[in-house]
Amino acid sequence: MRELTYLEAVREAMSLEMRKNDDVFLMGEDIGVYGGAFGVTRGMIEEFGPERIRNTPISEAGIAGAAVGSALTGMRPIMELQFSDFITIALDQIVNQAAKLRYMYGGKGKVPMVVRTPSGSGTGAAAQHSQSLEAWVAHIPGLKVVQPSTAYDVKGLLKAAMDDDNPVIFYEHKLLYKTSSEVPEEEYSIPLGKADIKREGTDVTIVASAIMVHKALEAAAELEKEGISVEIVDPRTLVPLDTETIIQSVTKTGRLVVVHEAVKRGGFGGEIASMIAESEAFDYLDAPIKRLGGISAPIPYNPELEKAAVPQVPDIINAVKETLNK
Amino acid sequence: MEQTKSLKLVPEISDEKLKDLYKQMWLIRYFDEQVDQFFAKGMIHGTTHLAVGQEATAVGACALLSDEDKITSTHRGHGHSIAKGGRVDKMMAELFGRTTGYCKGKGGSMHIADLDKGNLGAMGIVGGGIPLAVGSALTAHMKKLEYVTVCFFGDGASNEGSFHEAVNMASIWDLPVVFFCENNQYGMSGNVKEMTNIENIAERAAAYGIPGVVIDGNNIIEVINATYEATERARRGEGPTLIEAKTYRWKGHSKSDAKKYRTREEEKDWRENRDPIKKFKEELIEAGIVTEEEAEKIKQEAKQDLDDAVQFAQDSPMPTLDDLLTDVYA
Ligand SMILES: Cc1ncc(C[n+]2csc(CCOP(=O)(O)OP(=O)(O)O)c2C)c(N)n1
Ligand SMILES: [Mg+2]
Numbered sequence: 001m002r003e004l005t006y007l008e009a010v011r012e013a014m015s016l017e018m019r020k021n022d023d024v025f026l027m028g029e030d031i032g033v034y035g036g037a038f039g040v041t042r043g044m045i046e047e048f049g050p051e052r053i054r055n056t057p058i059s060e061a062g063i064a065g066a067a068v069g070s071a072l073t074g075m076r077p078i079m080e081l082q083f084s085d086f087i088t089i090a091l092d093q094i095v096n097q098a099a100k101l102r103y104m105y106g107g108k109g110k111v112p113m114v115v116r117t118p119s120g121s122g123t124g125a126a127a128q129h130s131q132s133l134e135a136w137v138a139h140i141p142g143l144k145v146v147q148p149s150t151a152y153d154v155k156g157l158l159k160a161a162m163d164d165d166n167p168v169i170f171y172e173h174k175l176l177y178k179t180s181s182e183v184p185e186e187e188y189s190i191p192l193g194k195a196d197i198k199r200e201g202t203d204v205t206i207v208a209s210a211i212m213v214h215k216a217l218e219a220a221a222e223l224e225k226e227g228i229s230v231e232i233v234d235p236r237t238l239v240p241l242d243t244e245t246i247i248q249s250v251t252k253t254g255r256l257v258v259v260h261e262a263v264k265r266g267g268f269g270g271e272i273a274s275m276i277a278e279s280e281a282f283d284y285l286d287a288p289i290k291r292l293g294g295i296s297a298p299i300p301y302n303p304e305l306e307k308a309a310v311p312q313v314p315d316i317i318n319a320v321k322e323t324l325n326k
Numbered sequence: 327m328e329q330t331k332s333l334k335l336v337p338e339i340s341d342e343k344l345k346d347l348y349k350q351m352w353l354i355r356y357f358d359e360q361v362d363q364f365f366a367k368g369m370i371h372g373t374t375h376l377a378v379g380q381e382a383t384a385v386g387a388c389a390l391l392s393d394e395d396k397i398t399s400t401h402r403g404h405g406h407s408i409a410k411g412g413r414v415d416k417m418m419a420e421l422f423g424r425t426t427g428y429c430k431g432k433g434g435s436m437h438i439a440d441l442d443k444g445n446l447g448a449m450g451i452v453g454g455g456i457p458l459a460v461g462s463a464l465t466a467h468m469k470k471l472e473y474v475t476v477c478f479f480g481d482g483a484s485n486e487g488s489f490h491e492a493v494n495m496a497s498i499w500d501l502p503v504v505f506f507c508e509n510n511q512y513g514m515s516g517n518v519k520e521m522t523n524i525e526n527i528a529e530r531a532a533a534y535g536i537p538g539v540v541i542d543g544n545n546i547i548e549v550i551n552a553t554y555e556a557t558e559r560a561r562r563g564e565g566p567t568l569i570e571a572k573t574y575r576w577k578g579h580s581k582s583d584a585k586k587y588r589t590r591e592e593e594k595d596w597r598e599n600r601d602p603i604k605k606f607k608e609e610l611i612e613a614g615i616v617t618e619e620e621a622e623k624i625k626q627e628a629k630q631d632l633d634d635a636v637q638f639a640q641d642s643p644m645p646t647l648d649d650l651l652t653d654v655y656a
Contacts, residue, residue: 296656
């Protein structure tokens, strides 16, 4: 099968949908001839024109609100937020409007919009352009939250997000844009709320998200050399969360390591750990649950400090060994 | 002060000071040209936004500010830092991620701050510094301090809600702040003509009941005069002014930019016909303040300062992992 990069998969998913459905359009800063800050929309304005690849002023609150309003009245907007850190400016519209309307109006109306946004550190862009804030939106009833880790998942999950009649926050990881995997040419949908086992194993379960899936895979390959068999579960969507797959895996292995790039304190890993603690898998645990996440500090600029601020492969290896008392 | 008259300066400025301003402009240009090269060679990581071609706005606006006066800066902030008395060695060290840098290597190109010199820092969030400048002016107002705050921001930033909220607040409270818009025609790829429906951003001042002034941002004399009038007004307690300085960034928006949104002809025109440094030099010579040779010497001094700064940066230590959690309080 042909390979596509993660970035190309985002573009292809949107383009396929836009060719079929005139209601789908894209709004964002520099998404026109510039092609978006990371190049995701390159070539799209040439195909779809400036009406549907709608270059906006630098006005995140306005863009988000226009997405909510147009979604409520029959369009299916995709909004590109240039860096996920800027969601701070758009959050009123996303949290107080988009997430609330359908329920607050007693089931009337729908808000089919997708907020696509790159997150994560590792580019040397420092404290205001490197955060992983997905736990904020995952905390809000009324928002779905997607965090794909591969090009294949990107295409299928974005299709599901665009088909969804409710607001979806779709986190793309900057460092994954250039990674590639096999991606079918035709359209396909990966249901939101379906985790994926990225590697099967028997000794320890690692629940990892976004770029941490890849770091966990590296760690697992190392651990295998020492005879340790690791299972890696990629939840793919935080909301809805596929608790069943995670519970099953932990029931099988009896050990759980949760790893994400976002700051550990208040991070989504805490939700996964406590979900397991409340579940039938608790009785199967042979060791305390380990959580790995970013340090409680802003992301520093210096590259060595930046790396040390978020979990790396050796940290994952050590955490797995700790759960095995090794 | 005979010479300065022929320069059409409103405030009085000594010849020495004028020469220093000229040097500052070269320092900015050399600094950003050097940074550009370091990025191309992969010697600096992250991202950077260069102010080559915009030297007159930063230097002119800060020309008469004291260390007590404040500025807020932007992602394109190297020039602001230099103009507000920042040290190029500590700036370069910051870009190299060293402990001797302005932010101990934790901030990088986008976040240079020097509170002692009144630089409240470069904000990477577009529009993020504008309300903050209002807060700084509020302190001056409430504590009855003499200082003014000059708030730098771009044409693109004037489309953020933060701009409108901040200017209105400063206006109703008559705060001592100068909103200084560096209109370099583009916010990333967004042409100001397409992103606003007005001829001049300064027209927005009318909506908030404050003066709005349009100036040639590549003419440092105009920048000095307009900022002087605005800061004097602010110091008298008469409230804020919105200055719009028309200028142009010669380089791309950041390190990767194919510049498809503008033409090479347009760039050439600004470079060749509206170079702010060249213009200032010609005026200084015409006014008899420097000779061609003296101007060249000043330029070489700036070059030397920059070379020393690079050496300082390269000789400085990297932070260690022990530094990761310093200054963390919550
Ligand atoms: C809130 C926010 N939105 C978007 C960006 C990305 N961004 C950085 S600089 C920039 C353009 C800013 O334009 P302008 O204010 O005109 O300043 P200039 O770059 O021209 O100096 C953009 C869109 C950002 N850093 N912050
Ligand atoms: Mg601009």
